[in-house]
Amino acid sequence: MATPMSAAAFLDCLRDEGLDVVEVGAWETHNRNSKGPWGPVSGVMIHHTVTRGSAATVELCRKGHSNLPGPLCHGVITKDGKVHLVGYGRANHAGLGDPDVLAAVIAERTPPADNEATVDGNRHFYGFECENMGDGKDPWPDEQIEAIVRVITAICRRHGWSARSALRHLDWQPGKIDPRGPQFIWEDILGRVAERLAGTTPSTPKPPTPAPLPKPTKPVVDLSRLIAAARSNPAAAGTPVTYSGVRTVEAALVDAGLLSKRYSDGHYGTTTIAAYAAWQRKLGYRGDDADGIPGKTSLTRLGDKYGFQVVA
Known part of the structure; x- marks a missing residue:
């Protein structure tokens, strides 16, 4: 567990990892802190949006909707690999989840199957929504997967966490399936995070034309x-x-x-x-x-x- 970073430190750690970050409005003060605590933080949670189109996706995650006010995450990772910051602090992204999963994330071990929804995840996790329909057919471009790897790495590096401090929404809350898709291979993503964390200081700035990543193979x-x-x-x-x-x-x-x-x-x-x-x-x-x-x-x-x- 850790005290949340300041908004400035959050922005710096993402850019230090070579990410293309887009600041959306007054994201640093856009939050749900009036509705409950923010922190201590224990990990990074990844979601998919069930939306199509980067501009509409970012706007939805910033504003939310009538049943769930925004921000719906801290950052939106669009298909081009850009990270759009839409809020900072408590955000409506995780909901209630399993205390055994939270304990596993804190201990940095593989989480068990989730079967409870009793713990406030909005308090404990940084949240990133990824632009994808979530139907198992919408592709996950290499640039987007690489951005997910770097986002997780950036936050884990700053807090001194391992790759096992990252989890999917489906790991946290019963009934959730996100994120999913044939190119979204979670253990491969965590392996790449672990490799970056074990390497030297992060590269910055990000190369304008990164070499294409190899296509992941199917299980x-x-x-x-x-x-x-x-x-x-x-x-x-x-x-x-x-x-x-x-x-x-x-x-x-x-x-x-x-x-x-x-x-x-x-x-x-x-x-x-x-x-x-x-x-x-x-x-x-x-x-x-x-x-x-x-x-x-x-x-x-x-x-x-x-x-x-x-x-x-």
Whole structure:
């Protein structure tokens, strides 16, 4: 935990990390401090906006709407990689979330699955909204992903935090799915943050024409290992087979609306079996063909839609 930076220090740390920062109006004093405390801060939260168009997105995040007054974040990261500062202090971005997740962020470890909404996140997190429709199809340009990496790095560097002080809205509040998309690979982003934090002092200014970043690859799911996990984990006796690809498939089932995020735990148990069987029925399978055990065709179609590839 830390005392929030001053607005001037906040602006400096972003620019020191080589970011293209746009100051929008009197952002330094635009906040919701009259409605509750701001700080101590514990991390950086990333969102997507479900909007299209940079100007409209920035204006919405600055002003808010009738049900949720602005600012809705501290900065808006548009598709061109610019960071538009729209407020500073308490902002309506995080809402209530899970105390176990807050404890994990403070301890700088991977957060558990969120299943409560009892802690005021607007008090504890810097918030950044990213321009994206959030439908799993709207692309995340390389410039935008790089800006997200640098924003997280800048704040973590200034507070002496590790990359694990960053989290997604979906990690914090039950029912949230943001941010998502096939190019938004969270562990890759955190890995790049860790590399920057481990390096030398940040470069400034940002090069006007940065070299293109390599395209991230899709996660790979091994069909045979997944089937072994699916067939062993529901069994009452014996040691269940564990396989990291289960989490990838469960995340896809969550995106498909077939599995509650709180059951996305890497265990291919009866709940995941039921969710996958629902996916099979959605594809037209019936009877024994919709038993919740993945087949190559159904798994490939799930991967094509939700961003992973299958190896047999």
